[in-house]
Amino acid sequence: MAVTGIPLPLVPTLPAHPDLQTDAVLDSGLLHELAHAFGGPFHFLLPHRFDDNLAAFRTALDEAGVDGRVYYAKKANKAAAWIERCAATGTGVDVASLGELREVLGHGVRGENVVVTGPAKNEELLRIAVLQGALTAVDSLDELDRLIALARDGAVRPARLLLRRLPPAQPHSRFGMDEAELVQALEKCVRAGDAVRMEGFSFHLSGYATQPRADLAGQLVDLCLKARVMGLQADRISIGGGFAVDYAAADDWHAFLAAQRPEHYHARKAFSAPDFYPYHSPVAGADALRAVLSAVPEGGHDSLASRLRETGTLVLMEPGRALLDRAGASVFRVQGVKDRDGYGILTVDGTSLSLSEQWFNSEYLPDPVLVTPDGRARPDPAGTGAFPAAVGGASCLESDLLTWRKIPFPTRPSVGDLLVYPNTAGYQMDSNESPFHDLPLPPKVVLDDTGGRPRWRLDRRPAC
Numbered sequence: 012m013a014v015t016g017i018p019l020p021l022v023p024t025l026p027a028h029p030d031l032q033t034d035a036v037l038d039s040g041l042l043h044e045l046a047h048a049f050g051g052p053f054h055f056l057l058p059h060r061f062d063d064n065l066a067a068f069r070t071a072l073d074e075a076g077v078d079g080r081v082y083y084a085k086k087a088n089k090a091a092a093w094i095e096r097c098a099a100t101g102t103g104v105d106v107a108s109l110g111e112l113r114e115v116l117g118h119g120v121r122g123e124n125v126v127v128t129g130p131a132k133n134e135e136l137l138r139i140a141v142l143q144g145a146l147t148a149v150d151s152l153d154e155l156d157r158l159i160a161l162a163r164d165g166a167v168r169p170a171r172l173l174l175r176r177l178p179p180a181q182p183h184s185r186f187g188m189d190e191a192e193l194v195q196a197l198e199k200c201v202r203a204g205d206a207v208r209m210e211g212f213s214f215h216l217s218g219y220a221t222q223p224r225a226d227l228a229g230q231l232v233d234l235c236l237k238a239r240v241m242g243l244q245a246d247r248i249s250i251g252g253g254f255a256v257d258y259a260a261a262d263d264w265h266a267f268l269a270a271q272r273p274e275h276y277h278a279r280k281a282f283s284a285p286d287f288y289p290y291h292s293p294v295a296g297a298d299a300l301r302a303v304l305s306a307v308p309e310g311g312h313d314s315l316a317s318r319l320r321e322t323g324t325l326v327l328m329e330p331g332r333a334l335l336d337r338a339g340a341s342v343f344r345v346q347g348v349k350d351r352d353g354y355g356i357l358t359v360d361g362t363s364l365s366l367s368e369q370w371f372n373s374e375y376l377p378d379p380v381l382v383t384p385d386g387r388a389r390p391d392p393a394g395t396g397a398f399p400a401a402v403g404g405a406s407c408l409e410s411d412l413l414t415w416r417k418i419p420f421p422t423r424p425s426v427g428d429l430l431v432y433p434n435t436a437g438y439q440m441d442s443n444e445s446p447f448h449d450l451p452l453p454p455k456v457v458l459d460d461t462g463g464r465p466r467w468r469l470d471r472r473p474a475c
Contacts, residue, residue: 022397022417023266023270023416027378027433027434030433032057033057033433036458036465038387042055042382042431046429051360052342052361054339054340054365054436054454054455055342055456055467056092056339056470061096064296064297064333064334064335065334072326075316077319079326081102081103082104082105082124083331084330084331085105085111085114087332088331088438090440091470094114094118102124103124106125106127108129109133109139112136112145113139122145123145123146125140125143126148126173129150142167142168145171147172148173148213149172150188152192159207172208172210173209173213173249174209175187175214177192178215179227197209200243201241209245211235211244212234212238212249213231213248214227215251217253219255221299221303224250224251224253225303228250229308229318246324247325247327250326250328251328252332254299254300254332254333255292255295255299256333256437257296259376261293263291268287271284271416275417276416277354277416277417286371287374290376297333331438333437338437339434341431341435341439342430342432345359345360345424345428345429356400357400358403358405359404359430361413361453362404362413363404363410363413365441365444365452367439367443369412375413375414375432375435375439376416377434379414379432380430380433381429382428382429384427388421397421399420400424401415440455457469
């Protein structure tokens, strides 16, 4: 059955926030040239946006009068472009594997600007971290024993470490140490003497709420004071990541959640609204940091910022997604269009493995933008002639859909048109990529801000 025009309000939309710089790329004609050159999907990166987001975090620290350090969480995107920016600006990087550590050091980030996180780190990762002067967030007592042994075994410098706290509100988390284990860990650090430099404590919390972060940060400041009495340095805390990104306007987000139903998805796929990423967040990015610093920790009388200043405690943070906000997009070429059950199914030249929200059995909800050889297809406010279509990947799997939702495209897409998924640099591009079917991984294209037509180059990290 052919698809007929369906009024736009019947199929919920979620447009991303307007973004003039991304729009300029879409309107430049460059994307079709790149699609032709690569013969498949690709991602484009905007490194100046990374700089802007980083500057916003540093401004929030300055406004609060707090001494702090920002570490980019490398797991959010594998591109070398971000590490190049970190090396150029003296920004720290958060790594959790030997491969990530080697990549970061190889692109010029100094070892003392690296923090090594993650559970049960292997021996080689710990050894290189000690040799390079990286800061290691110790997750367990046995890991602390191994780190101390490595530091004593001919190391030229002490092992720099934080002790990771198990969040009391998440007692079943597999990460961090509880109160009793922290007591033992502090005693081990004292006995280790000059072999270690215990610089403080760290935590990571799930979710994006700001008050719980302030509450736990206040507890870590108290732990630092106790550790100082024991003769340890303990002059910093890490509050981890969890700074939300605001993808869409509040009205659009709430209208989408109120309207979306199983019939709006291919094969009536059912998603639970609470399982979606919060694509609208009223407090996001650097503003979320401001909220944490201005909050009064539980049981306290002054803001966290005041507490940090009074105690001479540095605050470390590890944003990933928030530093990549609006810093890139993913481009797929339409290679098939069919009508099915009153809506369309598009097939593109890549797979859902390059849009990683599917990894969490969820959906990346910001609407993809249709770009024809003649330019962007602008949404039709009246909804006349809208073409609702799900978007499938080029694999043999029924489950390989980039978008289960029936996107109300303003016109029927054609083979050769491009779909541009906006703001995908944070966790979407490569968290779950795989060369399934021997399809090549989408390359990353770095677009330099020249004030005119973008200039491009391939990201310096080889595809693997």
